[in-house]
Structure formats: C-alpha cells, structure tokens
Amino acid sequence: MFTPDVESKDKQTKWLYSDIVKEHFFDPKNFMVDDDGYEASGMGMVGSPACGDMMTVWIKVDPAGDRIVDMKWRTFGCGSAIASTSMHSVMIVENGGRTIEEALAIKPQHIIERLGGLPDRKIHCSVLSDKALRSAINDYFRKTDQRSRIVIEGARIVDKVMKVTDHDIEEAVLEGADTLEKVQARTKVGAGDPSCLPEVEQLIRFYQEKYFG
Numbered sequence: 534m535f536t537p538d539v540e541s542k543d544k545q546t547k548w549l550y551s552d553i554v555k556e557h558f559f560d561p562k563n564f565m566v567d568d569d570g571y572e573a574s575g576m577g578m579v580g581s582p583a584c585g586d587m588m589t590v591w592i593k594v595d596p597a598g599d600r601i602v603d604m605k606w607r608t609f610g611c612g613s614a615i616a617s618t619s620m621h622s623v624m625i626v627e628n629g630g631r632t633i634e635e636a637l638a639i640k641p642q643h644i645i646e647r648l649g650g651l652p653d654r655k656i657h658c659s660v661l662s663d664k665a666l667r668s669a670i671n672d673y674f675r676k677t678d679q680r681s682r683i684v685i686e687g688a689r690i691v692d693k694v695m696k697v698t699d700h701d702i703e704e705a706v707l708e709g710a711d712t713l714e715k716v717q718a719r720t721k722v723g724a725g726d727p728s729c730l731p732e733v734e735q736l737i738r739f740y741q742e743k744y745f746g
C-alpha cells in the first residue's frame with residue numbers, strides 16, 4: 534500500500550505525485566515573477582474549461598535559428614499545472630532552446646513522462662501549458678508576418694494518415710464515445726498510424742474531464 538499525497542474525505546480517491554512533480558511544484562522553474570520590461574517575441578493565454586484556471590506563457594525567439602531561447606509562464610492553476618508547466622519550460626529551453634518545430638512536437642504525454650506521471654484526473658493540467666505555448670508561438674508568427682506558419686487551435690491533426698483532428702476526438706467524446714475503442718469506431722483514428730493512440734487516449738480523458746468530469 535502506498536501513502537497517498539492527497540486523499541478525499543470518503544477515502545475513495547487517492548492521488549500520488551512523483552518526486553519530480555513535487556520538486557517542480559515546490560521550486561517552479563522559469564516562473565514569470567514580473568513581466569514589466571520583459572520583451573516577449575510572443576505571448577499566449579488560455580483558460581481551462583475543466584476548472585477555470587488560467588495560464589499565460591511568454592517566449593523569446595532567436596529568429597536566426599528559429600529557436601525558443603526563453604519561456605516564462607504564470608498560472609492560477611493547481612499544483613499539477615504548476616509542475617507540468619515548469620517541466621515544459623525546462624524541456625523547451627534546455628540545451629540552448631528548441632527550434633519552433635521541435636517545440637511543437639512536444640506533446641503533453643512527453644511532459645507527463647518526464648514528470649514520472651500524473652494522476653488521471655490531472656492530465657488536463659498539462660494540456661494547459663501545451664495550448665498556451667502554441668498560442669504564444671502563433672502570436673510570434675503573427676507579429677513577424679509568418680502567417681502561413683500559424684496553426685489554428687482546435688483543429689490539430691492527431692492522425693496524419695486518417696486526417697483525424699483533436700476536434701474530431703472532442704466531437705466523438707461529446708457524442709458519448711468514452712473508450713478508445715468507441716472513439717476508433719467513429720473516427721478510424723489510429724487505423725493508419727497507431728503511434729498516435731497514446732495521445733488519443735489522453736485527449737479522450739481530457740475531453741471527458743472537460744465535459745463530464
């Protein structure tokens with residue numbers, strides 16, 4: 534038996550956080566203390582429909598290398614949001630910063646892996662920084678007149694072969710598909726490229742929490 538970090542009053546729900554999650558929660562990296570005078574290349578702000586928490590991300594881009602050399606953030610989100618955003622920012626700026634292409638390839642599941650896992654009910658907390666960073670990158674593209682590179686939120690392709698987007702997954706969940714099998718029956722997601730299925734499972738959990746949590 535493990536000793537849970539959080540336990541509901543009726544003792545039916547128990548959460549255990551990894552040591553890495555706790556380390557990033559108690560000592561968050563790249564937290565924006567004061568944005569006065571910070572010259573951001575782009576800024577993104579999103580709110581979580583699941584809990585009403587807000588997330589803001591600022592980035593600095595080195596245009597020569599198309600590289601994100603700094604990422605700062607601030608949130609009113611919970612401990613998991615703080616820990617996952619802190620880890621996300623570390624992953625973005627480590628080793629001199631990721632190129633924008635590399636940054637966009639980082640998915641919530643990669644952040645959760647580096648954190649040593651998150652409780653299921655907390656998956657949406659890591660989606661928050663992912664969306665805020667994508668919004669900040671779009672903001673940078675807008676400011677630097679690179680409009681062809683803007684990716685519209687809510688229609689991100691999850692399965693390139695079957696052309697299934699996160700919006701399709703959202704619709705399937707809204708129509709009552711609550712398992713991977715049911716979502717696959719409706720969308721055919723993963724039929725051509727099964728490597729997307731872990732992300733699909735996360736999206737199903739996220740949208741379930743968003744609408745039925």
Ligand code: FES
Pocket residue numbers: 581583584585586610611612613614655657658661
């Ligand atoms: S950010 Fe909403 S519960 Fe974590």
